[in-house]
Amino acid sequence: METKITGLTPLNVKALSEVFSESAAHGALVLTATTATWTNDTPLMAIFKLDKAMAELSWRGHPRHSLHAVRRKLVNLANLPGKTVW
Numbered sequence: 001m002e003t004k005i006t007g008l009t010p011l012n013v014k015a016l017s018e019v020f021s022e023s024a025a026h027g028a029l030v031l032t033a034t035t036a037t038w039t040n041d042t043p044l045m046a047i048f049k050l051d052k053a054m055a056e057l058s059w060r061g062h063p064r065h066s067l068h069a070v071r072r073k074l075v076n077l078a079n080l081p082g083k084t085v086w
Helices: 010-019 021-025 043-055 064-078
Strands: 003-005 029-031 036-038
Touching (some): 003 043
C-alpha cells in the first residue's frame, strides 16, 4: 500500500527531504513540489516513521516546525478516532 498526502508547502517538502534523505534516495519516499508519497507504507506506518524522526530533532525551529502539518495530514488520512497517535 502507498500513502500519499497533497497540498504541502515548500517548507514541508524541504523538511521531509532533510529528515528522510535516505528514504527518498531509495524510493521509499517520493517527493514532488506539493506531495509526499510513502511507497510501501500505510498511513499509520508513515506516522510512526515521522514520529520517530521528529523525536530525534530539536523541539524548535526547522525542520521540526514544518513537520507538524505533515503529521496532521497523515493522521487525517488515517481517519483515526480522536485524531491522535502516540
